[in-house]
Amino acid sequence: MQQEIIEISQYQSGSASFSRLVISLPKMSPYDWCEVVVGYPGMPNVKQKMLVGDAVLYETTEDGILEVRTTAVHGTAAQFAISQVSPRFGLGAALATNDPSNLPFTEAERDRIAESIAAVKTELTASGRHSEEQLLLIYRKLDEVHAASGRLGRKDWLNYVAGSLTGLCVSAAFAPEVTRGFFQAVNSAFSWLFANAPVLLQWTSVA
Missing domain, CATH: 2.60.98.40 (DU1608 C-terminal domain)
Structure with a gap:
């Protein structure tokens, strides 16, 4: 180090x-x-x-x-x-695709993404598992996730979120139970969006 x-x-x-x-x-x-x-x-x-x-x-x-x-x-x-x-593990890069179904989010969907991110922040704060410094780092990453929903198509965004949040937990060396709790909170808050995205359902196996 x-x-x-x-x-x-x-x-x-x-x-x-x-x-x-x-x-x-x-x-x-x-x-x-x-x-x-x-x-x-x-x-x-x-x-x-x-x-x-x-x-x-x-x-x-x-x-x-x-x-x-x-x-x-x-x-x-x-x-x-x-x-x-x-060191950086390079897991946060978005993957570009030319899939015609890779449509942008609607404004209503982006508003709901913002609400889901707010729910994740509330749950993480209430859990007491993270230090203040870790919470601030996670909150900034979640804000980046919301910002990315305005410039990436759906599939690109899902790839970005999976890589970005996984890379954050690996790079910050969160304890297994902390990582598991984080992804469970994310999956719960975004269940309305992740229901048809099997790759994201594997996050809980990271820890």
Whole structure:
């Protein structure tokens, strides 16, 4: 596992030598907390207020899942430990098809997908199986799944979801029971859509 500790001054940005992940420090309170923006080229930023010891998990396209942990806040600078939690396994890529039945989702279906994702988030929060950092990582992935439903056809989207969520659990090294519970929650919330998609019914066997 690669790890590096860097110090960043307020109003500046920094990154580890082994990754293109960028950490910016737009606001902070001396000796207390700092507001951190974590980003990666071509991907959305994550903004979070952090105390010493707090961590953010961020999934990148090239470096796998990285953890940014605040190790010190002093004066006008803060210190961060950047660790590669796991390398990327490449399971999140969408598969393009020319199948004529690969139709786009309707607006009503996309609204229902959003409702199903909200149900998954609620169930995962209530389960108490995940840390706060894991939940935030999962929530961002679920938001990406919803966004993909607006640009991919049905079959491409199903392939994307299966690979993306499976890759997330493998890369983040979730415990078997946590992975199983996650997929059960997803299958339950999306039963209206997955009923005719046998490939997705195999998710519970991942753990």
